[in-house]
Amino acid sequence: MTITRFAPSPNGPLHLGHAYSAIVAHDLVAARAGRFLLRIEDIDGGRSRSELPEQFRADLAWLGLEWEEVAAQSTRIEAYEAAAETLRGEGLLYPCSCTRADIAAAATQTDPMGAPLYPGTCRTRGPVGEGPFAWRLDVDEAVSRTGALTWSDELAGEQEAQPGLLGDVVLVRKDAATPASYHLAATLDDAADGVTLVTRGSDLFAATHVHRLLQELLSLPVPRWHHHALLVEPDGQKLAKRRGSGAAGFGLSERRLAGEDGPALAADIRAGRFPSGISLSPSLS
Structure with missing residues (x-):
């Protein structure tokens, strides 16, 4: 069975880039009758905000996604x-x-x-x-x-x-x-959660070289990976919390609370219809 995960850090609100990543992961396993996991990666020191995981859950449900939640990093x-x-x-x-x-x-x-x-x-x-x-x-x-x-x-x-x-x-x-x-x-978590397909953005492609080494050193199972394209702004930079992408019309909770149709937004994302100025980075394929 294919098992993948969406693993956000609660150091800022989710934005359209997160929605794209979550939808890619969700749909990959849905097509294979697999399992889609949610893992909260909440060990980012003082930057983690305790109120955000519940906001994340509300955002994902608003998009029409279903998931199984596994233990947060702070318990591990x-x-x-x-x-x-x-x-x-x-x-x-x-x-x-x-x-x-x-x-x-x-x-x-x-x-x-x-x-x-x-x-x-x-x-x-x-x-x-x-x-x-x-x-x-x-x-x-x-x-x-x-x-x-x-x-x-x-x-x-x-x-x-x-x-x-x-x-x-x-x-x-x-x-x-x-x-x-x-x-x-992340390497230990994926093994503990039984992840067989690590789905994440192409910006983490190089990190996989180290993760594969750690798996060998710690006798962990070896999954497959799927490094998807990123949503990027007009300057070519990826949407990122630290650059304010959780606001300015890109934040999921902002859109949800404004009454936008979440499943319709998810359909647009699946079809590659993004807000003006937002596009996908080149694919690794």
């Missing part, structure tokens, strides 16, 4: 800590004191998302100060133990895992309010 902290301790005990994590400014100053390359690529500073010199420290995955050492790995995307086809593209990623954050990074938490 022990599992994240146990996985990190396993990797730490195997010598695959190291403490890091570097700040974003440190990394930007020292980096000589960028990752696939355009961010400064961590140059392994603390892997070679050790952390500075007394902490708290982040814990990074020693990717070269991990790859030396697993050997070559592959993964499969329904649009882009078979892929050779290249986790080094993202460098030594953080798995445990120094901020105690956000105990696990997206890489560790």
